[in-house]
Amino acid sequence: MQLLIANHPLISHKISILRDMATPSPIFRLLVEELVTLLAYEATRDVRVESVEVQTPLTTTKGLKLSKPRPLIVPVLRAGLGMLEGMTKLLPTAEVGFLGIKRNEETLQPYTYANRLPDQLDNRQVFIIDPMLATGGTLIDSIDYIFDRGASSVTCVCLLGAPEGVRAVEEHLASKWQGREVKIVLGALDEKLNEVGYIVPGLGDAGDRLYGLAD
Numbered sequence: 491m492q493l494l495i496a497n498h499p500l501i502s503h504k505i506s507i508l509r510d511m512a513t514p515s516p517i518f519r520l521l522v523e524e525l526v527t528l529l530a531y532e533a534t535r536d537v538r539v540e541s542v543e544v545q546t547p548l549t550t551t552k553g554l555k556l557s558k559p560r561p562l563i564v565p566v567l568r569a570g571l572g573m574l575e576g577m578t579k580l581l582p583t584a585e586v587g588f589l590g591i592k593r594n595e596e597t598l599q600p601y602t603y604a605n606r607l608p609d610q611l612d613n614r615q616v617f618i619i620d621p622m623l624a625t626g627g628t629l630i631d632s633i634d635y636i637f638d639r640g641a642s643s644v645t646c647v648c649l650l651g652a653p654e655g656v657r658a659v660e661e662h663l664a665s666k667w668q669g670r671e672v673k674i675v676l677g678a679l680d681e682k683l684n685e686v687g688y689i690v691p692g693l694g695d696a697g698d699r700l701y702g703l704a705d
């Protein structure tokens with residue numbers, strides 16, 4: 491597993507505003523979208539491409555285009571939906587599949603309430619988007635759904651991660667999916683989880699910050 495933590499002043503600046511509890515939902519949504527576009531630049535570095543010949547007004551030259559099968563973007567509902575627009579801006583030809591996963595706030599166990607993924611993902615490059623990687627349970631289940639369908643690689647784009655969650659994902663991959671290609675791109679690696687499974691310093695509940703209270 492490859493872990494990539496963005497180290498860029500613009501990203502840190504935008505994340506600091508997200509962390510601020512006074513930032514209202516409309517600004518929060520805008521910043522999430524901007525951040526995803528910045529992180530997606532790094533996350534898509536290994537996207538598969540093939541050569542094409544391009545006719546410019548002056549000559550023909552070699553260029554690149556995204557290979558088929560097209561990449562698949564999977565936002566994990568609800569909070570991951572806030573990252574979809576930013577991601578499709580960079581990968582406009584990608585397909586989109588959906589996973590609805592909510593963790594039980596007492597047990598911290600994830601529960602899947604929606605799954606609209608293609609049955610077959612053979613040889614597909616998949617991008618999971620979810621702002622928060624806390625205990626890692628949600629990401630582990632998401633990765634399992636995708637590798638069970640035959641995908642060749644998974645890149646996870648998250649805004650904030652906790653060391654405990656990154657470790658849990660790494661251990662799971664080593665025990666179940668050794669040799670599969672997984673990259674995690676984080677806007678920031680935070681300090682720890684608190685006693686109720688929230689990322690510290692974090693930004694609170696990403697779904698609530700994006701869309702208001704729904705629990």
Ligand SMILES: O=P(O)(O)OC[C@H]1O[C@H](OP(=O)(O)OP(=O)(O)O)[C@H](O)[C@@H]1O
Pocket residue numbers: 566567568569570591592593594598600620621622623624625626627628629655687695696697698
């Ligand atoms: O790493 P974990 O401990 O599994 O926690 C991370 C999950 O928690 C949040 O979703 P939540 O369950 O709050 O659902 P929501 O997006 O509907 O608010 C977040 O968007 C992740 O999906």
Ligand SMILES: O=c1cc[nH]c(=O)[nH]1
Pocket residue numbers: 569622624687688689690692693694695696697
């Ligand atoms: O800090 C956290 C942890 C899980 N989910 C969130 O939205 N925030």
Ligand SMILES: [Mg+2]
Pocket residue numbers: 569695696697698
């Ligand atoms: Mg939530």
